[in-house]
Amino acid sequence: MLPDPLPDPFKDLDPAQTVRVLPRHLAGPGQADLETIWPFPFDDGWHLHRAIQGMVFASSPCARLWTGFAPEPEKRGQGTWTIGMGRVPFGPRAWEITFDATTPAELLRDIHAELLDLYLEDFNSDQDHLFEDVTTPHEVYMPLLTHGWSHSVKRDGTRTFLPPEGHGGVRHRYAITGADSPIWRAWGGYLSEPHWRARFSAGVPTTLAAAFTASLISTDPVHRVVKEIPFHTRRHLYVARAAATQPPSYPQPALPPATHAAGRTH
Template sequence: MHTPPIDPFTNFGPDQNVKVLPRHLAGPGGRDIASIWPFPFDDGWHLHPAGEGMAFSSSPCARLWTRLVLEPDNTRGQGTWTIGASRIPFGPKAWVMTFDVTTPVELVRDVHTELLDVYLEDRDRLFDDDTAPHTAYAPLFARGWSHELQTAGTQTFRSPDGLGAVRHRFDAGRSRGPGDAAWTTWAGDGANAHWKARFTCGTPATLVAAFTASLISTEPLHRTVKDVPLDFRHRLYTAAATAHQPTAVPPPAGPAPGRTR
């Protein structure tokens, strides 16, 4: 009979604050719109009235929008964060980014922060970004992520624990529409992911790079024990978030997948 892995949180109460890594296994965290959407609402950005379980914001030029839709009855994603952009106000979407609400909110926040920075510096980069795609995936190698090249014009990068992935469809020769995903990233089993994020063709690589940089950051995320996914607890590095020097609790040792190039 298979022995269940040891839960490193056994001696912690459900409301105990902890710091955890890696980020892709940390759980979603709190959905505080004020911290996730850093937009200057007193300077032309709009926060639109919305129904229960929904929040919506748009830029002063009406070419950029973002929303949160909660769907608690959706057993997988439980809702989505979505960012969209149009070349003309209220026109067809040039690109879209979606994140399950089970995605760690710090990753979503960092994308919105970069989004605002690009918008304020040069909003045309939201539609004609010359940032090379490797900017988004090259840093993964420095964190020990493996690389698999598929014949269908895709490449997949996997975290050392095998539970995080970033997939990039790079085949420029294949005809793709604006709704097709150029980037997909997830945690857990790809067929039944704990969370998934999707970036359609045309999404600025600058924004994808902001997401992957946050994904592999070594800055721990703060969670309460009850908010950390049960399936991943034995794979996390954890520390009690107290005023004293914390003692890290590493996950069980195991071989990391080797890199294939």
């Protein structure tokens, strides 16, 4: 006999109702505006660039670090957020991180905040954390294990971590074979048809991957409009507290403000 299906926690709520939910990886994209996601001090040397078809880029004063958003509403991921770092100004990328536009906004915000922290640490010292990171891989995945995620290892040089409900995951390629595939990979929803995907290339500071998983398993609920929560996994979400009804907000990038304060995520 098949087990009874989980109840839908949103069944009796207005579709326009705003709720606070967990876990983050199943919550949907939320309000993905640049004012929230990019903490960069644009009044202190950082540059904002606009391109055609809604593309937006930000670059550091040294022109070695950049991040951007390219909308592709006709595709499943609805676009791509990309972080890139080069060893020389305007040079080729030494490493890259990409996220689907459907990635929860809180995860994007936290990794960009950590990115800015690393950049400022390097700028104000003789360190080079953006290329010579000392964070170890276990700092990325140990928080997952302590929050009930499972762990499996394959002979192909990968280890996979799955959340308790099984709808999402983090994969680490611990054996470097020269293959041009991500060192870290994460997704939300079913692996065969994920709601969102994230990829960290070889060379990405492990500190950034650790910031990402720390945000992923954060117990701080996120705000979502009921109608925007992914349907196929909504029965695995926990409603922390219902808030007042308000108009839905869609992930349309907007201009960042003049300045933001930086802060670590862990």
